[in-house]
Amino acid sequence: MKIFKDNAEWIDGTIACENGKIHSITPELLTGEDVIDGQGMLVVPGFVDVHIHGLYGVDTMDDDPEALLKMAAKLPTEGTTAFLATTMTADLVDVERVLKRANEIVGKMQLNGGAELLGIHVEGPFVNPDYAGAQPKEFMVIPTRTLLEKWLSYGVIRQMTVAPERVEAELIELLTSYGVTVSVGHTSAGFEVMGDAVASGVTQMTHLANAMTGLHHREIGALGYAMLSDSIFCELIVDGHHLSREMVQLLYKVLGAERILLVTDAMRAKGLADGSYDLGGQQVAVANKKATLPGGVLAGSIISMIDEVRLMRSIISAPIEHLIQMASVNPARQIGVWNRKGSLTVGKDADFLLVDDELTLYATYCRGVRL
Template structure:
């Protein structure tokens, strides 16, 4: 059944090639129809008049999120992924990678199989789209495990990864891996050949070892500064290599907790808007508030917007993408156009979905977010479905 067309009017539209002031954008059958033209919809269209101070931007893409709303990818159920997908539009996120974590192999396999099946057959219209899977661990360094359980870390194994990719129905799109571990370069090279993003993370690699990983095909860095060898004036480490090499796109958790605002500003100056991807690395406690939660069988305490293990180790975040975007603007002085680059364009291009996601252009998926003058989310459309409207929360 055809859906009624929707037209958003009067706000500033941040299109792929230009900003249209007091513009109009039309959606029909899940796609963007066009801008500021005679849409020929007659009386069939639903017209939504917006204040001139509002902004219409592309939906955000979170390539690193474990959970939200009490659910986690490692729960390995359709219900968990549906919960995550249903709450993300509240923060302007219209698609994401379901992110696993280091666990016993059978638990990882259940999560991968479940996510693969969910992507194929379980997605719910009107929710954020699960674009694929981010495999974070277990091919990481014990020295830089962070909140990843050390006992479940294993050496990179190409044959095992191939089995896991088959189990996931080919939907693993990004893999966090430590390039200094034996067997990693073979895996990274294979990932590159298969158009899977190889991301350096939870790594104690030296600068030279990072460069070797890059030569093998690594192109991404998982949550820069966190879970990696830091910058030293005689050993640049993972951080130094990430800042120096344009081949590497860097994730940032812009909550002001995982990385100090001053270093976020420094990173932005060095990398620019085309080589930064904002992520949340959120865990199940997002949207639920302070309390005790589970992360991979470990007790996590959430208090004052910070999630930690018993020993004080940071255990993911509870930040929302629109909050990260606002923080980034505050920390760096960047513009909304820069935010669109870091939350929509860059991840869409990395995941090879820019032909249908990541910008507002005719023919692309109608993943659209309306922001007010304070950059708070007013409405979110996922493939033309009104998925969130402020004031409608139950």
């Protein structure tokens, strides 16, 4: 069994867990009734999905006290061991309801509760209707300090997608002062506005190249800013629909594994059959592994994290170390949980996967519990 220790070296040996933490990683091959033989397997860090709306018929926005726990229970089947439940642009009351429910769960999940809910990614309503994508335009608003302070008081917002042309610099600074990762998306921002936003504290782009200004030879837009930057992190949805293979190859070449976060942006139809589903009160048709609104606009994805990682590998021929960087390391760093997630390090949470050389998933461990 090869273990990717500390994201630095592969060692043959044993990984031991105790009370949800990694107790030891040793070259010794232990035996006993509590030891699982992973001969021929690779042990890698669990995936961290910082942008997921739903799966298996459940959505973050559902008026169901168990919705977030149902999401957590299902995510280990695709190798995700921690996640940010992501909201839709919706009535402010509905968004706040999600924050209240998350407040009751975050930090209090049992060790056998599935993937850990780390907090909430608020995607909208502070975005631009001209770049709405699948976000309902009628609920888009410009934020006030009073509103943001109220939402931040729940202590669960870890990431927020904003259009910086609609959010004042002092409010971006407020969010970052609370440790929130501010990500630009659904935006008309050009190069100059992006520069101002980054100066205010923006560190990330939401589903890069989708729902934002693109490259032009006289104005390289938000996409161009991200590509030219040497520091901003970028979500990518690699599902075969949101980005062409060539675009994925280009972005990987320019950004490198060091600045890419693989996210699913999945909606409730993930894991279910083709058909008609709901996303933020909108009808979504799912067919041929693609989710669209009636006009043909993409409505999130239905890809699993393990499938996305495998697809990324096939497109860019990346070594597994780079895939771990994009699916585990970078997300954990960006949302401030690197001290306990994202690598197989003694003392960190025992979140890891057993896979083979083809990245077939054999087992998922969430804080030491096989799920």
